[in-house]
Amino acid sequence: MTPPRVIAMLPCGDIDEISAFFDVLGFAVTYRQVRPNPYVVVGGHGFELHYYGMPGHVPEASHSTCGVIVEDTGEIFEAFAAGLRAKYGRLPVAGFPRITRPRPRKNVGGVTGFSLVDPAGNWIRFFRDRAEPAEPGSPLRESMLNAIVLADSKGDVDQAAKILRGAIARAATGDDAMAEAQDFLGELDERRAGQSDAT
Structure with missing residues (x-):
């Protein structure tokens, strides 16, 4: 029996804006439709993200998120950072889109993670598949x-x-x-x- 698969579907105002953004990060469109509703799937780095067009969607009002578990957050962060720097001339840390740096997350047992906030305001949260041993700190x-x-x-x-x-x-x-x-x-x-x- 094939195990179940979960697909997060994230909202956006414009599927073409999403496609262009993820192209910079090393993804490619694997599926696209405009009727009966706008929908796009982008794939890269071993996983896919699904987006549906939502009229009137604004990034400031977004509350959507999904998690991606990876072996090495540093490797995927560096790939994204290179694409973002090439596109924007710097690493965007405010506004839409933006990215945080990989850091240990106290709220998830010390697992290293970072967040990519896409142009639609969705938080795509990347976590390493295992925690590093925590050392006592100051x-x-x-x-x-x-x-x-x-x-x-x-x-x-x-x-x-x-x-x-x-x-x-x-x-x-x-x-x-x-x-x-x-x-x-x-x-x-x-x-x-x-x-x-x-x-």
Whole structure:
């Protein structure tokens, strides 16, 4: 007996916009129709994503998401990042589309993950298929892990930046997480600026 298969179907305002976006990331259209309803399937990197056209859909109102389990989040992130840099001249971290960097996720047992938010506002969440052993960390590292959950999983960039900024100010001199925390705070500030520009 063939095992069941689950297919996430994500909404978008324009299937051609979705096709063009995923082409940049190394996907190809494997199915497309416009009647009786717009529908497109893009395939690449060993999996497919299905999209249906929804009149009036706007990315800001999207609440749709799906998960993709991969062997190596770093490898697929780098492939996506190269395509995004080629298209946009930089890695988009705010607005639509955008991408987060692979980081351990405290809310899923330390499994490394990142999120790709497509032009339609759907969150495509990539997770490694196994967790790395967690090492005890300083208060700064713990605050950074909490900020990652808030920003990259919940989408609360303002609260993540507030927590991380306070933790950096309180951190002990020479904390081994300082450089990584400052880099992440810089990324959060860039995302916050991008959110302000979009409103």
